[in-house]
Amino acid sequence: xxxxxxxxxxxxxxxxxxxxxxxxxxxxxxxxxxxxxxxxxxxxxxxxxxxxxxxxxxxxxxxxxxxxxxxxxxxxxxxxxxxxxxxxxxxxxxxxxxxxxxxxxxxxxxxxxxxxxxxxxxxxxxxxxxxxxxxxxxxxxxxxxxxxxxxxxxxxxxxxxxxxxxxxxxxxxxxxxxxxxxxxxxxxxxxxxxxxxxxxxxxxxxxxxxxxxxxxxxxxxxxxxxxxxxxxxxxxxxxxxxxxxxxxxxxxxxxxxxxxxxxxxxxxxxx
Amino acid sequence: xxxxxxxxxxxxxxxxxxxxxxxxxxxxxxxxxxxxxxxxxxxxxxxxxxxxxxxxxxxxxxxxxxxxxxxxxxxxxxxxxxxx
Numbered sequence: 057x058x059x060x061x062x063x064x065x066x067x068x069x070x071x072x073x074x075x076x077x078x079x080x081x082x083x084x085x086x087x088x089x090x091x092x093x094x095x096x097x098x099x100x101x102x103x104x105x106x107x108x109x110x111x112x113x114x115x116x117x118x119x120x121x122x123x124x125x126x127x128x129x130x131x132x133x134x135x136x137x138x139x140x141x142x143x144x145x146x147x148x149x150x151x152x153x154x155x156x157x158x159x160x161x162x163x164x165x166x167x168x169x170x171x172x173x174x175x176x177x178x179x180x181x182x183x184x185x186x187x188x189x190x191x192x193x194x195x196x197x198x199x200x201x202x203x204x205x206x207x208x209x210x211x212x213x214x215x216x217x218x219x220x221x222x223x224x225x226x227x228x229x230x231x232x233x234x235x236x237x238x239x240x241x242x243x244x245x246x247x248x249x250x251x252x253x254x255x256x257x258x259x260x261x262x263x264x265x266x267x268x269x270x271x272x273x274x275x276x277x278x279x280x281x282x283x284x285x286x287x288x289x290x291x292x293x294x295x296x297x298x299x300x301x302x303x304x305x306x307x308x309x310x311x312x313x314x315x316x317x318x319x320x321x322x323x324x325x326x327x
Numbered sequence: 328x329x330x331x332x333x334x335x336x337x338x339x340x341x342x343x344x345x346x347x348x349x350x351x352x353x354x355x356x357x358x359x360x361x362x363x364x365x366x367x368x369x370x371x372x373x374x375x376x377x378x379x380x381x382x383x384x385x386x387x388x389x390x391x392x393x394x395x396x397x398x399x400x401x402x403x404x405x406x407x408x409x410x411x
Binding site: 073074077112113114115117118136137138139175177203204242243244245246247248249250285315 | 394408411
């Protein structure tokens with residue numbers, strides 16, 4: 057059982073940068089549940105974390121914007137945001153696992169960018185702060201472009217996740233597979249603070265019931281309209297659903313936290 | 328208009344500590360190293376949230392940039408009021 061843990065988790069800078077702006081009950085429930093997920097990740101004793109993640113202009117710009125990319129670095133410095141209120145650290149990578157993943161992708165019909173030098177912004181660093189608090193478990197970031205269109209389709213993300221799941225299931229390492237992003241949010245936009253709770257709940261239902269038809273049917277326009285520019289990050293969750301298709305998903309927490317401007321979800325998958 | 332250059336400047340300041348320091352030491356000189364119109368330079372130098380937003384700067388470039396410049400959540404929202 058090489059994938060030994062799987063979860064999907066939202067990130068929002070406010071979770072750490074302005075934690076206290078949120079209603080205490082919401083913050084305590086969500087962040088407490090986040091930390092407990094981290095404890096269960098540690099209990100699964102993973103050799104590495106493969107993070108299906110996104111980025112916010114930490115590495116890539118419009119001169120070169122990869123659809124899928126895999127980090128092959130020895131270390132990842134973060135966070136780039138000096139206002140995030142999380143101590144800076146250099147997170148260890150897993151070069152060998154990353155290289156195996158990249159090779160497998162190229163042999164298997166996916167052609168990701170690879171990089172030996174990536175920075176972590178809050179998208180990856182904040183979830184790791186809760187799930188890998190000592191930053192000791194090595195990480196392989198798998199970044200999906202959910203930042204600026206054109207973006208990969210939900211169907212393609214599911215297929216990419218399915219493929220990665222097959223590769224990782226053959227690994228000789230114990231893998232914690234995490235996805236991060238979403239749910240509905242309009243970060244930094246004029247609609248900042250808006251949360252579409254019905255959209256989030258329907259998405260979570262599709263995830264938890266394993267409705268892969270619905271998960272792969274989300275269109276870019278539909279996500280853009282109903283879940284905002286930040287909602288595009290649900291593509292990482294959809295990829296995770298593809299990776300652990302036979303696993304049972306359980307809702308750990310859902311809090312629409314207006315001061316964090318994000319529909320915040322945590323879902324754990326178990327065999 | 329050179330939205331690409333505006334966004335590139337913000338991208339550099341947000342992600343690169345060395346460039347960020349140069350921007351903080353002398354923003355006027357720093358913006359001159361990018362191919363910007365006077366309007367764009369002024370919007371950047373004044374951290375004019377509404378002007379930068381309406382010219383099309385990506386929100387995930389703009390909000391971190393304004394946080395670096397100590398623009399509060401309330402002031403940011405006020406600057407964009409009526410645009411949604």
